[in-house]
Amino acid sequence: MVPTIKVEDVNKSYGKKPVLNGVNLTIPKGQLFGLIGPSGAGKTTLVKMIVGMEKADTGTIQVLNQKMPNLGLLQEIGYMAQSDALYVELTGEENLKFFASLFGLNKDVQKTRIAYVASLVNLTEDLKKRVAAYSGGMKRRLSLAIALIQDPKILILDEPTVGIDPELKLSIWKEFLRLKNEEGKTIIVTTHVMDEAVKCDYVAMVRDGRILTSGSPTELKALYETDDFDEVFLKAGVKQS
Numbered sequence: 001m002v003p004t005i006k007v008e009d010v011n012k013s014y015g016k017k018p019v020l021n022g023v024n025l026t027i028p029k030g031q032l033f034g035l036i037g038p039s040g041a042g043k044t045t046l047v048k049m050i051v052g053m054e055k056a057d058t059g060t061i062q063v064l065n066q067k068m069p070n071l072g073l074l075q076e077i078g079y080m081a082q083s084d085a086l087y088v089e090l091t092g093e094e095n096l097k098f099f100a101s102l103f104g105l106n107k108d109v110q111k112t113r114i115a116y117v118a119s120l121v122n123l124t125e126d127l128k129k130r131v132a133a134y135s136g137g138m139k140r141r142l143s144l145a146i147a148l149i150q151d152p153k154i155l156i157l158d159e160p161t162v163g164i165d166p167e168l169k170l171s172i173w174k175e176f177l178r179l180k181n182e183e184g185k186t187i188i189v190t191t192h193v194m195d196e197a198v199k200c201d202y203v204a205m206v207r208d209g210r211i212l213t214s215g216s217p218t219e220l221k222a223l224y225e226t227d228d229f230d231e232v233f234l235k236a237g238v239k240q241s
Ligand SMILES: Nc1ncnc2c1ncn2[C@@H]1O[C@H](COP(=O)(O)OP(=O)(O)OP(=O)(O)O)[C@@H](O)[C@H]1O
Pocket: 014, 019, 037, 038, 039, 040, 041, 042, 043, 044, 045, 046, 082
């Protein structure tokens, strides 16, 4: 089977600082893939390269069998960045309409998609408010809604639930699982939070620009002989250093 995302021998430096070192990943269609690691590990840099916003110095990245960066794939990738890129003078609804038009959705589809994504992130009641008046968590939720607006095959979500309350976090994760199970979406999520990592099908632990270890949560717990995912990360780090 052709993987949905393939990262091969990727290296990246900013100036003299190496940020990614020989990274390899293969992500099949319909997988919920977690990239976990401490701040500064290189997770954002890696996902930006998969989206096509950054270029690898060496190595290759293929998405849906095409080499990245590739503008033709924009429609197929929903990306939620760590910092919100929103038009704060517009309302939530106007932001969603803007992105929906950018992706060429017709008026009827726009209406249906906006209603769906807004309800998913619990923003239906706030759609008419200007984003300038949104809280940090509401902005995160709107960014997530925008990532989903064009119904992309692939979702790349950089810390999607930071600043979101526990109840909504649970319902958002439930939706990720539904999107994967029922719609076959391929989803990459970066997180610091181990209880989110265990919900993924497959996890890669990143530190200092390298993949320390990877596997399903069950495999990793067995490999490091612990039920505690925090401990898996610590033990993986010790083994490498
Ligand atoms: N545009 C840039 N120019 C220079 N250095 C950068 C740039 N972007 C990232 N870095 C550096 O690369 C390293 C990896 O950053 P990155 O944002 O990928 O980490 P991260 O794992 O996503 O961390 P966090 O969880 O805090 O977002 C950091 O040391 C960061 O300072």
